[in-house]
Amino acid sequence: MSELNIFLGPPGAGKGTQALKIASEFDLAHISTGDMLREHVSSATELGKIAKSLLDEGNLVPDELVIEMLLERLNNEDCKNGAILDGFPRTLPQAKSLESLDKEFPVAKVFVFEVNEDELIKRILLRGEMTGRSDDTEDSIKVRFEVYKKDTQPLVDFYNEKNLVNVIDAVGEVEDIYNSISRHFK
Ligand code: ADP
Numbered sequence: 001m002s003e004l005n006i007f008l009g010p011p012g013a014g015k016g017t018q019a020l021k022i023a024s025e026f027d028l029a030h031i032s033t034g035d036m037l038r039e040h041v042s043s044a045t046e047l048g049k050i051a052k053s054l055l056d057e058g059n060l061v062p063d064e065l066v067i068e069m070l071l072e073r074l075n076n077e078d079c080k081n082g083a084i085l086d087g088f089p090r091t092l093p094q095a096k097s098l099e100s101l102d103k104e105f106p107v108a109k110v111f112v113f114e115v116n117e118d119e120l121i122k123r124i125l126l127r128g129e130m131t132g133r134s135d136d137t138e139d140s141i142k143v144r145f146e147v148y149k150k151d152t153q154p155l156v157d158f159y160n161e162k163n164l165v166n167v168i169d170a171v172g173e174v175e176d177i178y179n180s181i182s183r184h185f186k
Pocket of ligand 1: 011033034035037060063066087094135
C-alpha cells in the first residue's frame with residue numbers, strides 16, 4: 001500500500017516548491033502533472049501535441065489523457081513509499097479515478113494551499129519573467145483562475161467530506177510554510 005498526499009490550490013500557490021521539499025525530506029515520489037505535460041510538449045509526443053495549445057491558453061488537458069498518464073506514473077518503482085500529487089486531481093472525474101485505486105493507493109492527506117488572488121498574480125507574472133513559462137501570461141492566468149474556481153475548488157468539499165483536508169496558509173516565508181506542512185508527516 002502506497003499512500004498519496006494531494007497538494008491542492010490555485011496556480012502560483014507554491015505547491016511545486018513545497019512538494020519538492022516534502023518529497024525529498026520524507027522520501028516520497030513527487031508527481032507534478034504540469035511538469036510531466038510540459039515534458040511531453042517539449043519532446044513533442046502525441047500527448048504533447050494535444051496538450052500544447054491547451055496549456056498555453058490556461059485550459060485543462062482532457063481527463064482521460066491526464067488520468068492515463070498519472071496511472072502509468074504510479075506504477076513506477078519510486079512510488080512504493082508513497083507520493084505527493086502536485087496538480088492532480090484537478091477535476092471531480094480525476095478525483096473519482098483515484099477512489100478506484102483506494103486499495104493500492106489510498107489518499108492519506110490533502111493540503112489545500114490558500115493565497116489571495118493579488119499575491120498569486122504577482123508570483124505568476126514574476127515566474128513568467130524568470131522562467132519564460134509560456135502560460136504565465138495575463139491572459140492565461142485569467143483562464144487558469146476561472147478553471148480553478150469552476151473545476152478544482154469543488155474538490156475541497158469532496159475531500160472535506162472525507163475528513164482529509166488540512167488548510168495551509170501559503171503566504172509568507174517558504175520555510176514557515178514548509179514547517180506547517182511537514183509537521184503532518186512526522
Ligand atoms: P499551475 O499550478 O501554476 O497552474 P501546473 O504546472 O500545475 O501549474 O499546470 C500547468 C498546466 O498543465 C495547467 O494549466 C493545465 O493545462 C495542465 N495540467 C496540469 N495538471 C493537470 C490535470 N491534472 N488535469 C488537466 N490538466 C492539467
